[in-house]
Amino acid sequence: MPYLWLKAVHVAAVLLFIGGLFAQTFALASAQGSAPLARWDRLATVPAMLIVWVTGATIAVEAGWFTSPWLWAKLVFVLALTGLHGIQSGKLRRLRGGDLPSSPNSTLRVAGFIATAVASIAVLVVAKPF
């Protein structure tokens, strides 16, 4: 697939994935985990996450970027966001099973982490500073 098409699919999948991640974070603070969100997660956010990884890895291999330090720094953030999505999926399952919701402070901390990670990823991949 030509580079621009791969990049377009990658960016579209990233937007969907990050939207789903924020939705999870705020749903965890509600009294009960949102059932439509669980469905959306399975239908859109998880496939988007897999597409992010597959298209991202393909682009990086084609462009020969695996030797560039900025890509490894970006991968650390991507891995953290992927892990966070898994952790939040498990916590939402527990919430729907009767667990207590997250505190407002921890919700804002997690949302702040996602925002920082996304901003860092954008800077690293666009400016490629090192």
Next chain:
Amino acid sequence: MPQQPPSPAAVAEDLAQIRRLRLASFVEATTLLVLVFVAVPLKHLFDYPLAVRLMGPVHGAAFIAYGWSLVTTVSGGGWSRSEIARLGFAAFLPFGGFLNAGLLRRKRAALAGARP
């Protein structure tokens, strides 16, 4: 305070999650075997690199899907550290994913038995 038993819906969700992890484990293990025992020999013994070029990314995606499924499953609670470590190590060993089947079957049976 006595702990409340999990609701039937919560148990059903946990059972479905273990089923997804079993599937991810099977796919991860199978793609690793094909990569190591078919694609890599084809490349080095028969000078046929296309199989590795195809199976490499397929196994990579299966590995990420398994890792994510594992984190999602254990974040729901009810897993000991040794069980989590065992499931994690299995992803790096050929046939490791198939060895998960017994543990996951036992967890499913225990969970189904706890169904209120």
